[in-house]
Amino acid sequence: MDIRAYDSIIIGAGAAGMHCAAIAAQRARKVLLLDHAKAAGEKIRISGGGRCNFTNLYCGPQNFISENPHFCKSALAGFGPQDFIKLVEQSGISWFEKTFGQLFCQKHSGQIVQMLLNRCLDNGVDLRLQSKVLDVKNSKSGFDLATSIGHFKTKSLIIATGALSIPKMGATGFGYDIARQFGLNIITPRPALVPLQVSHVFKQPVSQLAGLSLMAEVSCGSQSFTEAILFTHRGVSGPAILQISSYWASEQAITVNLAPGVDMLSMAKAARTKHPKQSPAKFMAGILPNKLAQIIAATISHQRLADMSDNHLQQMTDKVQRWSFVPEGTLGFRIAEVTAGGVDTKALSSKTMEAKSVPGLYFIGEVVDVTGHLGGHNFQWAWASANACARAL
Ligand SMILES: Cc1cc2nc3c(=O)[nH]c(=O)nc-3n(C[C@H](O)[C@H](O)[C@H](O)COP(=O)(O)OP(=O)(O)OC[C@H]3O[C@@H](n4cnc5c(N)ncnc54)[C@H](O)[C@@H]3O)c2cc1C
The missing domain is CATH 1.10.8.260 (HI0933 insert domain-like)
Known part of the structure; x- marks a missing residue:
């Protein structure tokens, strides 16, 4: 059996997954980014009425709901709105402030998807779409994955599969299933911003x-x-x-x-x-x-x-x-913008997003029990948690 090895495998090519993959690859990690959808970043594409409210100038811990309101602090301090704005500007994307510090693309949200994709591809991320993960097992050297496109092994596995909102767009409870498989607690998911x-x-x-x-x-x-x-x-x-x-x-x-x-x-x-x-x-x-x-x-x-x-x-x-x-x-989840609840932050390191009881297993983005207010905070959490994780890989 042909088994390909990567330093890091990220499941979910959404906001958090792509940002994490790009940073890890920039840091010379060999990264595989898997998604079951036909296209990456589909939620980004439909976000903010097609203009993606990609951050909020005033984003801070006060804008998040979690069983542990302190959990998000470290990641947000490590990657703030200005850090993402810098990337947006480097990519020549023009933006405007709508109201209450909410920043949107001047043109369309596809620009943010393209920026993240370019950052992944320019840094050598191996992106595979329409790929199903069939089985995940711990091994001595990390994790073994059986997928619809073959077998892979990795030292670190990052779950960035988002949550339950809008199943029509490919949202799944995969992240929760993996968390449960490895004995991590889930705070009951519920529709939010709905x-x-x-x-x-x-x-x-x-x-x-x-x-x-x-x-x-x-x-x-x-x-x-x-x-x-x-x-x-x-x-x-x-x-x-x-x-x-x-x-x-x-x-x-x-x-x-x-x-x-x-x-x-x-x-x-x-x-x-x-x-x-x-x-x-x-x-x-x-x-x-x-x-x-x-x-x-x-x-x-x-x-x-x-x-x-x-x-x-x-x-x-x-x-x-x-x-x-x-x-x-x-x-309900059918039209909720986000899912509140998710992987219990007690089980994760707030510095790296790594599961405390499962070395090498990380959870980032919406799958974690950190839910932002309306206004760009959910994307800021995706960027910040992805950055915290990527720097630890
Ligand atoms: C209509 C709408 C508008 C929104 N507008 C905004 C906004 O303007 N500003 C804001 O801050 N937030 C907004 N949000 C919320 C924001 O989109 C999410 O918080 C953010 O996308 C979460 O990022 P993520 O990477 O964790 O998950 P996602 O972006 O959802 O990415 C998860 C990825 O994992 C993949 N995946 C899922 N299950 C599997 C599986 N089993 N195997 C392989 N891949 C899988 C999915 O296909 C997807 O690509 C909006 C949400 C919606 C629904």
Whole structure:
């Protein structure tokens, strides 16, 4: 049997896998990069609406969710947003800051895929697509792999197969299976950065508001985000909802301030004095989109502000500024941008991403229990964890 040997074999030619392969090969390691898909970096290609939000200028440990919030610190300190920007600029890719430090390609996300591929190929990475890993075994000298394209051996095996989000794009639980095979714990994976399912809002079918978007402060437990929310045919979405979804657990209530930064109660009291005949709907339409104001007003029994006591005005204000609902669920892995949970960081070295109990086995990127906020943080984790690993190979 022909068995080819490599210093490092990386499974998964996505963001983390390609970045890791390029750095390791640059450091004169003989690297094989395997992927079962037809093309490398497919999630990068569709990311950021086709423009790839490849990092965030303000990325830091505060932007990540993990059972161990300290785990990401070392890798992020070793490879920050400026390090990736340098690579982007060296490749002549022009970029722009959209908002909140989010950096996007000026042209298209395919440029980032090409940059990573070029870095791999220029440094001699052996990239094999459409290759299935059939079996992984530990051996005295490292790991033996049986794949659809032959047998390989390596001193270090890097799992960069991402997680469960968007199975249609080739997402698999392969990384978790390998972790379990070697006795590593998995923090239960769950869809994150995902729309929430709600059938009715203010007693009306949510579809009545589909397409309506506004700025809101969305809270769950002690977390809150002030960004846009969007009503859809199936529930609520938009950046603020995607962000809070990563913190939401089944049956928890979400609270939304639909008019953040507005002293609505004082405004309502002043309006009652100045325009006593004004309807609650008309008053709220000065603060909210008209359609939403109408739907909320339909739950109020008074026709005129003049007929409303301070208590009634407070109740109206609460409907707008403390709207609370319990989502029926999320829209699931089918459309979740990322997967929260994953390989338990307790099992890994935060300096190198190596499994503490299995020398030579590494996990990088989304497969690890480190999940970023919306806004370029997930790619920054992919780059940073890949860099930490590659420098240890
Ligand atoms: C629609 C969408 C938009 C997004 N936009 C952004 C954004 O703008 N900014 C941001 O920071 N993040 C964004 N993300 C999240 C980001 O794409 C991921 O966090 C990131 O790609 C994770 O990198 P990774 O290398 O760990 O995994 P991936 O990029 O998912 O790569 C995993 C690779 O492993 C391969 N693979 C899987 N299973 C196997 C197997 N069994 N055998 C062989 N190969 C396998 C896959 O084919 C894939 O190539 C977005 C995600 C989605 C779905």
